[in-house]
Amino acid sequence: MKINIGSIGVLAATAVALAVVPLEAQQQVNAVTLDQAVDMALLSQPAMVQAYGQVSNANSAKLQAIGGWLPSLSASSGLSTNSTNRYDQATQRTVIGSSTSYSSGISANLTIFDGLSRIYDNRIASADADAADATLINQEFQTTLQTKQTFFSALAAEELVRVSETQIERSLEQHQISKEKLAAGTATRSDTLRSSVDYANARLQKLNAEAQLANAEAALARLIGVDGAVKAIREDNLLVMAAVDTTPLRDEALQRSPTIYEAEATLRAANANLSASYGTYFPRLTASYSRSWAGSEVLDLNPSWSARLSASWTLFNGFAREAAKSRAQVSRDNARAQADDSRRNVNTQLTQYLTALAQAQAQYEIAEGNRAAGEEDLRVQRERYRLGAATLVEVLVAQGSLDNAEVSIVQARLDYLVAKAQIFQTGDMPTENIIILAHKLTRDYVLCADVVHARRSVDLQIRRNEFTAIMGPSGSGKSTLMNLLGCLDTPSAGEYWLNSQKVSELDDDELARIRNKEIGFVFQTFNLLPRATALHNVELPLIYAGVSAKQRKQHAAESLEKVGLGDRMQHRPSEISGGERQRVAIARALVNDPSILLADEPTGNLDSRTSSEIMEVLEKLHDGGQTVVLITHEHDIAAHASRQIHLLDGQIEQDIITERTA
Numbered sequence: 001m002k003i004n005i006g007s008i009g010v011l012a013a014t015a016v017a018l019a020v021v022p023l024e025a026q027q028q029v030n031a032v033t034l035d036q037a038v039d040m041a042l043l044s045q046p047a048m049v050q051a052y053g054q055v056s057n058a059n060s061a062k063l064q065a066i067g068g069w070l071p072s073l074s075a076s077s078g079l080s081t082n083s084t085n086r087y088d089q090a091t092q093r094t095v096i097g098s099s100t101s102y103s104s105g106i107s108a109n110l111t112i113f114d115g116l117s118r119i120y121d122n123r124i125a126s127a128d129a130d131a132a133d134a135t136l137i138n139q140e141f142q143t144t145l146q147t148k149q150t151f152f153s154a155l156a157a158e159e160l161v162r163v164s165e166t167q168i169e170r171s172l173e174q175h176q177i178s179k180e181k182l183a184a185g186t187a188t189r190s191d192t193l194r195s196s197v198d199y200a201n202a203r204l205q206k207l208n209a210e211a212q213l214a215n216a217e218a219a220l221a222r223l224i225g226v227d228g229a230v231k232a233i234r235e236d237n238l239l240v241m242a243a244v245d246t247t248p249l250r251d252e253a254l255q256r257s258p259t260i261y262e263a264e265a266t267l268r269a270a271n272a273n274l275s276a277s278y279g280t281y282f283p284r285l286t287a288s289y290s291r292s293w294a295g296s297e298v299l300d301l302n303p304s305w306s307a308r309l310s311a312s313w314t315l316f317n318g319f320a321r322e323a324a325k326s327r328a329q330v331s332r333d334n335a336r337a338q339a340d341d342s343r344r345n346v347n348t349q350l351t352q353y354l355t356a357l358a359q360a361q362a363q364y365e366i367a368e369g370n371r372a373a374g375e376e377d378l379r380v381q382r383e384r385y386r387l388g389a390a391t392l393v394e395v396l397v398a399q400g401s402l403d404n405a406e407v408s409i410v411q412a413r414l415d416y417l418v419a420k421a422q423i424f425q426t427g428d429m430p431t432e433n434i435i436i437l438a439h440k441l442t443r444d445y446v447l448c449a450d451v452v453h454a455r456r457s458v459d460l461q462i463r464r465n466e467f468t469a470i471m472g473p474s475g476s477g478k479s480t481l482m483n484l485l486g487c488l489d490t491p492s493a494g495e496y497w498l499n500s501q502k503v504s505e506l507d508d509d510e511l512a513r514i515r516n517k518e519i520g521f522v523f524q525t526f527n528l529l530p531r532a533t534a535l536h537n538v539e540l541p542l543i544y545a546g547v548s549a550k551q552r553k554q555h556a557a558e559s560l561e562k563v564g565l566g567d568r569m570q571h572r573p574s575e576i577s578g579g580e581r582q583r584v585a586i587a588r589a590l591v592n593d594p595s596i597l598l599a600d601e602p603t604g605n606l607d608s609r610t611s612s613e614i615m616e617v618l619e620k621l622h623d624g625g626q627t628v629v630l631i632t633h634e635h636d637i638a639a640h641a642s643r644q645i646h647l648l649d650g651q652i653e654q655d656i657i658t659e660r661t662a
Contacts, residue, residue: 031231034151035440037224041147042140044225051132051139058125058132065125068118071110078103102301105292112287115279120272127269131262138258148421150220154232156414157213163406164206170378170399171199177382178392191392198396263335263342270335274328280321283313353422360416367408374402435595435627436462436485440494441504443480458494458652460645462596462629467622469630469638472647479600481647482631486519486598487511499595516544520589520597524604526581528573528588534560535569538588545592559587563617579610586617590626597621600631615640 032040042048084097111118175195181187217229224230288308293301314321381398384390438460458481462468472478483489484496487503490511496504503514515521528537538556547555560569563583573581582602589597599618603611619640622628632638639658646654 031233032220032224033233033235034148037151037220037230037232038144038147040224040226041143045143045223047139048136048143051136054132055129055136058129062122062125062129065118065122068111068121071108073106073108075106076104099296101294101296102298103292103294104301105290107288107290109286109288111284113283113285115282115284117276117279120276120279123272124269124276127265127272131265131269134258134262134265138262141258145421147220147223149418150216150223151232152414152417152421154213154216154220155234156410157209157216158232158234159410159413160209160407161206161213163403163410164202164209166406167202167399167403168199168206170402171195171202174382174392174395174399175199177386181386186388187392194392194396198399257342257346260339260342260346263339267332267335267339270328270332274325274332277321277325277328280314280324283311285309285311350423353419356415357419357423360412360419364409364412364416367405367412370405371402371409374398374405378402434461434497435464435466435499436460436629437497438484438494439496441484441491441496442493443484443489444492460652462627464627465622465625466643467619467628467630467641468643468645469632469641470645470647471632471635471638472653473633476647477650478631478633478647480650482598482600485596485629486521487515516541517592518595520586520592520594522582522585522589522597522599522602524601526573526585526605528581528584530573533570533572534565534576534584534587537573537584538591541588541592555591556587559591560584562590562621563587577610578606579613582606582610582614583617586614586621590621596627596629598629598631601633602630603632603634603637611637 079100079102081098081100084099086095086097087093088095175192175198178187178191178195182189182192214229217231220232221228221230286309288310289306291303291305293303295301378395378398378401381390381395385392385395438458441458441460470478470481480489484491485498487498487506491504494504495502498514499518501514501518503511506514529540535553535556538559539552542552542555557566557569560566563586565580565583565587568576568580568584573584576584586597586599586602589599597618602618603614606614615637618628618630628641630638630641638644642658644654644656644658645652646656
């Protein structure tokens with residue numbers, strides 16, 4: 001497994017940039033979206049700063065281990081002046097003078113053999129670096145999860161304030177009804193007193209809800225590094241209780257869990273350390289060379305040199321080597337047990353999270369049913385009370401049941417969001433069965449002085465051999481998303497992975513290569529060369545790929561056979577029907593064996609019968625293992641897919657698993 005830390009440098013640079021922003025500017029944040037809150041928390045939390053430091057230290061240690069293979073070099077130079085006072089007997093005087101000498105030298109030392117210690121030192125350093133990367137990814141997830149929990153708690157607290165306001169309105173309305181009935185002589189003074197108490201209790205509940213909201217917003221502010229309180233901005237897409245396909249989650253969690261990866265990296269380091277302990281039984285061989293110059297004249301120094309080859313072998317050192325080996329074995333056994341336990345722990349946690357998710361979904365459905373029943377019951381009891389067929393107690397009981405149902409809805413939604421956040425980790429490298437991974441994918445366009453948000457922070461995963469339909473009305477962002485997924489455009493922000501390659505940061509030439517190799521395009525207007533035969537039209541992508549003529553014809557013919565046009569290879573577009581032209585376009589899209597087939601309104605120019613034929617072709621391709629992404633606004637066409645993603649205003653409104661039409 002590989003863990004992507006390509007964004008670490010970007011985050012670190014952003015952290016440095018944030019550090020130089022005046023504190024007052026950082027504190028002027030009054031409201032944040034969930035994405036903004038997560039980004040700010042990742043930059044401000046001490047645990048994240050510590051994790052970045054561990055990665056930096058591990059990379060430095062890795063570089064140091066590599067340096068162990070290189071010779072150590074040192075250079076020296078010196079100048080000395082000495083007094084040379086002497087007594088001259090001839091003149092019987094003391095002669096005062098001085099002498100100056102110069103020296104310089106360079107030396108090198110190389111360890112030729114050290115019992116394989118350097119090999120294992122490099123393995124240890126590499127494993128430690130991997131463990132530090134996994135720790136950072138894990139800490140990023142934990143910080144993200146904590147931020148989401150706090151953010152969702154603030155949203156829930158705000159929702160409870162709205163619920164309490166509704167309760168006050170109902171209590172006040174009921175109090176007014178009681179007063180009117182008392183004035184009409186059809187109610188007692190006790191009814192108005194009870195309704196007054198109920199109204200006061202509703203006001204107290206609102207005060208408690210407001211205090212809870214203030215505490216939640218203060219906790220959110222601290223988490224994202226802002227003083228005071230910060231409001232959580234409510235986004236409609238966060239509150240969608242969409243169905244979640246949990247079938248493949250367990251295998252994915254075990255494959256890409258940073259906790260497991262960290263434990264396995266620690267085990268690799270322990271194994272390398274144990275192997276290194278055996279190296280102390282081998283001799284050590286070193287070589288050194290030095291050259292020096294000395295003299296009293298700078299331009300006339302006397303050179304000298306020396307070379308040395310030495311070997312040392314520790315035959316016995318008081319069982320110190322045995323003790324070190326024993327400690328390494330114990331550390332290895334502990335690391336192995338920890339790695340096994342980490343895998344079991346992730347498995348157990350996932351079971352708990354999936355149970356919590358299912359429970360929250362069931363509780364939400366039950367609470368919604370209770371609310372609907374409570375609203376009707378309250379309406380009936382109020383009407384009965386007006387007619388004198390029910391007491392005020394019955395009305396208040398019905399009102400209390402409705403209040404409890406509304407609070408239960410808020411709590412169930414909060415539990416659902418937290419459980420979902422515990423399960424899903426986005427932004428890391430996709431696993432093998434994920435063909436498309438989009439994380440916070442955004443596309444903005446600047447028109448004059450205005451910024452148009454065509455695609456807003458989308459998270460999306462599409463698995464291999466999945467038939468997905470992307471739907472939405474005009475202006476919903478279908479075309480923008482298709483352009484991003486098809487590498488025809490680049491995102492303003494976020495990440496896009498296609499077939500385990502991060503394509504959101506590639507340049508134009510690399511994107512062109514990706515389009516030719518990984519993506520097969522099918523357009524509404526066919527886009528065929530009018531004077532070329534069907535065979536030659538299908539050959540075009542292979543020509544751009546540099547495939548030989550013989551192989552081009554063979555692959556193109558096979559592709560046309562797949563779509564049922566083996567007898568139409570030599571026909572030009574004007575000689576075949578509209579449905580057959582689209583089949584040629586599909587064959588052209590398939591000829592390079594792409595990772596995904598991206599079809600943009602493939603039936604838009606066809607009648608209903610021909611449209612059904614084209615969809616049958618796409619279904620057969622999907623049944624044969626081809627990943628298909630279909631862009632359409634027609635519900636009957638989307639019904640052929642096993643998954644439908646509905647867009648609205650640049651965001652995902654619904655993501656549902658469907659049964660494909662026969």
